[in-house]
Amino acid sequence: MSWDDILGQDRAKRVLQVHLADGRVANGYLLVGPEGVGKRRLAIEMAKALNCTAGGSRPCDDCPTCRQIIRSTHPDVHFLVPGGPADQIRIEQIRQLLSRIMLRPFNATMQVAIIDGAERLTEEAANSLLKALEEPPAHTRFLLTTTQLSRCLPTIVSRCQVVRCQPLRLDLVQRVLLDGRHCEARTAETIVRLSGGSAARAIELAGRWSSYRQVLARLASGTPAAWIEEPSPETREEVTDLLDGMMAWLRDIAVAAVLDDPSRLAHAEHAETLRRQARSVDVDRCVELAFKLVGMRESLEQFVSPRLVASLARESWLSLREVKS
Numbered sequence: 001m002s003w004d005d006i007l008g009q010d011r012a013k014r015v016l017q018v019h020l021a022d023g024r025v026a027n028g029y030l031l032v033g034p035e036g037v038g039k040r041r042l043a044i045e046m047a048k049a050l051n052c053t054a055g056g057s058r059p060c061d062d063c064p065t066c067r068q069i070i071r072s073t074h075p076d077v078h079f080l081v082p083g084g085p086a087d088q089i090r091i092e093q094i095r096q097l098l099s100r101i102m103l104r105p106f107n108a109t110m111q112v113a114i115i116d117g118a119e120r121l122t123e124e125a126a127n128s129l130l131k132a133l134e135e136p137p138a139h140t141r142f143l144l145t146t147t148q149l150s151r152c153l154p155t156i157v158s159r160c161q162v163v164r165c166q167p168l169r170l171d172l173v174q175r176v177l178l179d180g181r182h183c184e185a186r187t188a189e190t191i192v193r194l195s196g197g198s199a200a201r202a203i204e205l206a207g208r209w210s211s212y213r214q215v216l217a218r219l220a221s222g223t224p225a226a227w228i229e230e231p232s233p234e235t236r237e238e239v240t241d242l243l244d245g246m247m248a249w250l251r252d253i254a255v256a257a258v259l260d261d262p263s264r265l266a267h268a269e270h271a272e273t274l275r276r277q278a279r280s281v282d283v284d285r286c287v288e289l290a291f292k293l294v295g296m297r298e299s300l301e302q303f304v305s306p307r308l309v310a311s312l313a314r315e316s317w318l319s320l321r322e323v324k325s
Ligand SMILES: [Zn+2]
Pocket: 051, 052, 053, 054, 059, 060, 061, 062, 063, 064, 065, 066, 067
């Protein structure tokens, strides 16, 4: 893996490479962008670039240091991810990290701490990190990532150099799906349109494509019977499929209501059904429901019962269909 193997993110790569070349690497970086667009890979590439023993401005990928970092086994490159029941980064994790990075590196030039999910730092954890972020030991650098800049504590953001990562171009997401043989070309076309430019999301969706298609069949069905006869989804994954499917479908209804262009639909193969539904429901209420579903998706992540969320989503969907029919 090298800078060139990271798809897209040309601007972010340029910023980091210029800082490396000029010898003005910031104490801390906050890589901001959607899930699955390469933030962590950029952080790992930085860790290699700061420590590669081959010299030169590009990591060689071949020296023992590069190889250990690629395998996540380098003693001076530390990874922190959220965990525990609330999926947070807790103060004990930060304390443990700080106690290690205050020491000199074992055998690298720089200790590098890669912290994924900066929005999930508890307030206590963030506070204990502040001083180190502001005045780290000379041999330490921090690389934080987040999908939600607005949820990061301002005190953390202000102490980092923010580097923005963009959604990937859809042709790049398609290449990831096809090169990795995650699905067939035809399925890939639909998944790419649903991916929002996230390679990780596309791969994940390809993995559960058969259950997602069942959700689509329900959404496409004009009768409430399709919902009542089918068993209600119960697991978190099933309900996630349902909510994601509904949100994408509602967006398609809104598009179909104003544009007669199937190529603009995520579910282009259902163009006729979508056009019919767009005529029979109130499009403003579709948009309202889409926002409501975003809230439900978040409550699912906050560990509200999946069964309850599924039942609320189903009720909302059926009431949407009652309006004009
Ligand atoms: Zn190297």
